[in-house]
Amino acid sequence: MEVTNRYVAIRHRIEGAPTEADFEVKEQTTRWSPDSGERIVSYAVGEVVASASPEYAAGDMVAGVLGWEDYTLFKPSPTAHMSKVDASAGFPLSYHIGVLGTSGMTAYGGLFEVCKPVKGEKVFVSAAAGSIGSLVGQFAKLAGCYVVGCAGTKAKVDLLKDKLGFDDAFNYKEEPDLKSALKRYFPNGIDIYFDNVGGEMLEAALANMNIYGRVAVCGVISEYTGAGRPAVPDMLGVIYKRITIRGIYAWDFMPKRFAEFYGVISDWIRQGKVQVIEDVSDGLENVPAAFVELFTGQNVGKKLVKLA
Amino acid sequence: MEVTNRYVAIRHRIEGAPTEADFEVKEQTTRWSPDSGERIVSYAVGEVVASASPEYAAGDMVAGVLGWEDYTLFKPSPTAHMSKVDASAGFPLSYHIGVLGTSGMTAYGGLFEVCKPVKGEKVFVSAAAGSIGSLVGQFAKLAGCYVVGCAGTKAKVDLLKDKLGFDDAFNYKEEPDLKSALKRYFPNGIDIYFDNVGGEMLEAALANMNIYGRVAVCGVISEYTGAGRPAVPDMLGVIYKRITIRGIYAWDFMPKRFAEFYGVISDWIRQGKVQVIEDVSDGLENVPAAFVELFTGQNVGKKLVKLA
Structure with missing residues (x-):
């Protein structure tokens, strides 16, 4: 089968x-042997x-590692993490790479398997309006915890409090001293911190x-771009x-726990207990702009680009 | 009962x-109401x-929180962590505050409860000739692990290899680049790191x-005195x-698991499977010098001062 394939290259x-400007859209006919250095x-x-x-x-719908392109040649392998999508479940296709995919698995597994929340515990979530943070906060509320999130705009803070049911939320950009800010929001201390940003926020949460x-x-979004300095955690405090502190990764919970997590999360969505926040751009040519948004904090919820 | 009590004060x-020079020995008669600011x-x-x-x-022998003094007034309370010593077990009294006390509980609980070693795993121990490190390494060998320790003198390195059965050991002071040193000693990577020092060694172990x-x-001995810089761990590596990373503390395992740990460790000692290394000074007037040794790395094994 011969197709004209548009793809995004660096x-x-x-x-x-x-x-x-770091990206460009290129075009190739019958790109069945992708140049892995470029794709x-x-x-x-x-x-x-x-x-x-x-x-x-x-005709099968699949979710997994695909290219930033109109057509991807995919060879079945474990590292591609490809799975068939259960279209009969009736969820939007996008959910299968978000709340019912990697974002949901990371949030669910990270919170319940790693942090093991107990009713009444105090939970802090950074980048709380992001794809994973927005789910962690809602899941923690469903576990009976007191949940505070932080984000970088007023609109996001409002979303957390008004739509997602966080007990409180704040704009970290308006807090000159993160340690005292967290002391204010958690006068009785933090039991669980779901860290999406690293850097100074991690230090403040540990304190x-x-x-x-x-x-x-x-995640360590504050460090990815070199804009923020890396965390210097107080290890003596960690001991006392x-x-x-544990690194988490969605695929640790898949495929072993996938069915279980999928079942719980899809029930919560159907029952209206979890709100799914998506931020959708349109068209392959907008993939670079959408990607850049992840680093400037412009996206709200799961960032997606609709190609077809 | 009236006694003349000598005590060490800051x-x-x-x-x-x-x-x-930061300390002095003072003397008081009937010091039954200790000045807690000084003691x-x-x-x-x-x-x-x-x-x-x-x-x-x-006539009872007890182990727990006591003063740097000839006589201590002790009021029973949970925070004093006081327990009667089973003198009938036949161990030297010092063991009850070392290998069968806090050092042993920290080493055993930290290794087996927190790190959960599996046979064949690679274990790295820093300050490996210290009271806790010397036990962790031996316990890890008994668990079937490959064990490398580091210490700060040739004599300690020799002790680790020749007497305590470590698979290998090195003098960290002779290693200009700790990351490459660990790469050399662990070509297949480290599975468990028992960290007594913090700072650059923690970074190198994580890497x-x-x-x-x-x-x-x-412990973070490299940071206590302000001599070493604190660790800036690569959190992206922690995620990937x-x-x-978990802080540990002997008392987390006591009194709940004390009998169990005590039983296993005392059997190992009796069977000659664990060597107990002690470094004993003599006399109350030598308590300050003994304490200072902990920060200069002069002690080998558990540092103790015999008062009477």
């Missing part, structure tokens, strides 16, 4: 925060248009943590308070 | 590493010479850690490798 090595991949949901594998048939506190480290 | 607020306490073993409590009788690695954080 123009040059990116230093610091990415900009749209960019991410989690995506797509339709099988042709298949030489008995596992997949044209406000209670004994036996748990930190799930999910017997804090656990 | 002359002034200590900045950075302590020196002997220094640590774990010690002692004999009850007089008691108004039905729980203790003159060499395998996926699902575990770090028990027990799903590393667990």
Whole structure:
């Protein structure tokens, strides 16, 4: 099958925060042997248009590692994390790479398997209006916890409090001293910190943590671009308070726990207990701009680009 | 009962590493109402010479929080962590505040409860010739692990390899680049790091850690005195490798698990499977010098001062 495939390529090595100018849209006919040095991949949901594998048939919907392109040649392998989407469940396709995909697995597994919340515990979530943070906060509320989130705009803070049911939320950009800010929001200390940002926020959360506190480290967005300085955690505090810090990753919970997590989360969505926040751009040419938004904090909820 | 009590007091607020000149020996008659601002306490073993409590009788041997002094007035309370010593077990009294006390509980609990070693795993121990490190390494060998320790003198390195059965050991002071040193000693990566020092060694261990690695954080000796800089751990690596970092503390395992740990460790000692290394000074006047040694790395094994 011959197609004209448009794909997003990197123009040059990116230093610091990415900009749209770092990318370009290229075009190729029958791109069945992708140049792996040039091709960019991410989690995506797509339709099988042709298949030489008995596992997949044209018309199947799949979610997994696909290219930033109109057509991806996909060879079945464990590292592609490809799975068929259960279209009969009736959820929007996008949910299968968000709340019912990597974002949901990371939030659910990180919170329940790693942090083990107990009713009444105090939970802090950074980047709380992001794809994972927005779910962690809602899941923690469903576990009976007191939940405070932080985000970088007033609109996001309002969303957390008004729509997602967080007990409180604040704009970290308006807080000159993160340690005192957290002391204000958690006068009795933090039991669980779901860390999406790293850097100074991690230090401040550790300083406000209670004994036996748990930190799930999910992202270090403040450090990715070199804009923020890396965290210098107070390890003596970690010892005295017997804090656990653990790195988490969605695929640790898949495929083993996938069905279980999927079942719980999809029930919560159906029952209206979890709100799914998506931020959708349109068209392949807008993939670079959408990607850049992740580093400037413009997206609200799961950032997605609709190609077809 | 009236006694003349000699005690060690702090002359002034200590900045950075302590020196002997920061302390002085004072004397008081019938010091039954200790000035808590002046009195220094640590774990010690002692004999009850007089008691108004039905729980203790003159002649009982006890281990717990006692003063740096000839006689301590002790009021039973949970925070004193006082327990009667089973003298019939036949171990030297000092063992009850070392290998069978806080050092042993920290090493055993930290290794087996927190790090959960699996046969064949690679274990790195810093300050490995210290009271806790020397036990962790031996316990890890008994668990079937490959064990490398680091210490600060050739004599200690020799002790680790020749007497304590470590698979390998090195002098960190002779390693200009700790990351490459650990890469050399652990070509297949570190699974468990028992951290007694913090700082750059923690960074280097994390950099060499395998996926699902575990770090028990027990001490940050390199940071106590302000001599070393604090660790700036690579949190992105912690995420990618799903590393667990956890602060540990002997009393988390006591009294709940005390009998169990005590039983296992005392059997190992009797069977000659664990060597107990002690470094004993003599006399109350030598307590300050003994304490200072802990910060200059002069002690080998458990540092103790014999008063009577």
